[in-house]
Amino acid sequence: MGRYIFRLPDIGEGIAEAEIVAWHVKVGDTVEEDGRLADMMTDKATVEMESPVSGTVVEVAGEAGDVIAIGSPLVVIEVEGAGNEEGARNQSAPAPKADVVAERIEVETPDAEDVDRAVTAASASSARADVVAEPVKKAPESTPIPAQADSAEARKPTPAPQTSHAKVLASPAVRQRARDLGIDLSEVRPAEDGRVRHGDLDAFLSYNATGGFQPAGVKGRDEQVRVIGLRRRIAENMAASKRNIPHFAYVEEYDVTALEEARAQLNSGRGANADGRPKLTMLPFLITAICKLLPKYPMLNAHYDDEAGVVTRYGSVHLGMAAQTPGGLMVPVIRDAQDRNLWQLAAEITRLANAARDGSAKSSELSGSTITVTSLGPMGGVATTPVINRPEVAIIGPNRIVERPMFVKGADGVERIEKRKLMNISMSCDHRVVDGWDAASFAQDLRKLIEAPALILAG
Structure with a gap:
């Protein structure tokens, strides 16, 4: 052998x-x-x-x-x-x-010279999670002390935990409420007469609300999780992005009532994949609008090489689409997004998201983006401050759609209060390359397209 x-x-x-x-x-x-x-x-x-x-x-x-x-x-x-x-x-x-x-997955920049600038990489498959939860190994336990190795310290009895046996004055209703809350009445200081009342319980809860008091409940065990693989790459790249890029955020509110109506009309009577066309979500409309505007704002569709001091503006829009996977955040890329219609974009979004989640995405589909859109869908919150996908200089994040009353001027010039669907869109930009005026101007032009969806569909 x-x-x-x-x-x-x-x-x-x-x-x-x-x-x-x-x-x-x-x-x-x-x-x-x-x-x-x-x-x-x-x-x-x-x-x-x-x-x-x-x-x-x-x-x-x-x-x-x-x-x-x-x-x-x-x-x-x-x-x-x-x-x-x-x-x-x-x-x-x-x-x-x-x-x-x-x-399985390759992460590199389009020039293949600075791999550290990529946002993410993926594991071989979703079955092999990159964050491996494994408790920290305990040190070997010491050899038990033999019975004959007796000592005065070993013979000392272990003191029993001290408990309060003082009589606490309280009504049955107060006692029951304290039991329901998991409060030891001996820890509550009565305000008067030595009798604990409901107001004393309220004061105790208020005083300890920052964490000193915890209601009775199931306590989980402590666990240390090693940050490895994809999760480590994400941590390193996000830290590098925040460390090297001076981010600034811009948030604007958009009335998407007309856009949602147009989307519903286009989806009307069409099931998923009917006639080869998937149902449309908000993202294809937003991506189309972004692609229409970027030729006017080339500094947003760019990479910044801070070491060489060179900004590369791209003529094509290779749009990164942040997607959550079992292993962590990945950014598949829609190549030449400007050349695709709404249904082609919807189909590509679905295909890439599924490929990222099941680990079948190719390396070429996970690198080379020029600008990124990140969306949490219905959980999008009121506003976000997304981290830029380095070496890109801008990232755009649509947030949750909410219904609120608004003053709307009718054709007769009279303002009326109507229920409208509103959505905030957040942007984070690299202030070394993009000025606040550029971001604000882009956001206002984007509003014109979003609030008049016919302009998005126009050639």
Whole structure:
């Protein structure tokens, strides 16, 4: 029997190390040739390592979240024959075959020179969550003290917890209310006569509202969660964006009553995928309106290379669409959004969102956006301050639609109060490149399109 040392191969140009995202084997497992060993995430991709030999796993290089240098031993496998242990210190395993390394997600900027500027990457599949919840390992417990190793301290009885036996004066109704709230009446200071009243309970609750008092309930256990894989990438990229980009936010209110009516008319009598066309949501209208305006505001559809001091304005709109997945936030990209109609946009939104969630999105579909739209749908809140998808310079976030009374001037010039559907749209911009005047002007021009949906549909 011999040992085969499988070293982490060179899995990408310029890659010096990779993070262990998930193990598919453990010590003692039998693995077949081409069997799955581990998922490794680099700055560019998540790849699946497969065994070049058959045998029994006798060593692994670490745990999920650990970073391994290229060329370092990843797995040691006991094999029939001599193995490769002899002289293995001075050689690296050959690069895996193309069908062995299964690329899942690649995150890179359009110029492929600054991978750290990408917003997100994805794990091999949604089944392999990138945030691995695993309790911190406890240190080995000390050996119990033998009975003969007695001492005066060991013989001391453990004191019982002190409890208050003082008689508390209170009416049955007050006692019942205190029990329902989980309040120990001995902790409540009565205002007068030494008798606890409802007002004293109210004062106790008010005084302790900041956290000193907690009603009785089920207490969960503390847990530490390692931030690894996609969640770590998100954390690093969001921190870099906020650290390097001076954000400013602009929020404007839009009357979307007419737009919602037009959307309902276009969807009327049309089920999902009827005639090959999906039902329309608000997003295709918003994206179409944005694409119509960006030629007038080229500084919003741009990348800023702060190291080179160069702003690249893009003629095409490659629109990033923030999507929540089981592993974390991802940003699939609608290529050449300006060339698609409402139904094509709706179909592409659905396709990309599903691909991001199930892990089937291609690397080219998750990089290269020039401006991003982020929406939480019905949970969109009143206003948001989204973080810019670096190296982009702007991100747009529609919020929740609400109904409110408004003064509306009729054709006769008389103002009347009507129930209208209103929505706030938030923008975050890079103040190094975009001025507040530009953002405000863009928002006002966007209002003209949103509140007159015929202009959105016009060629």
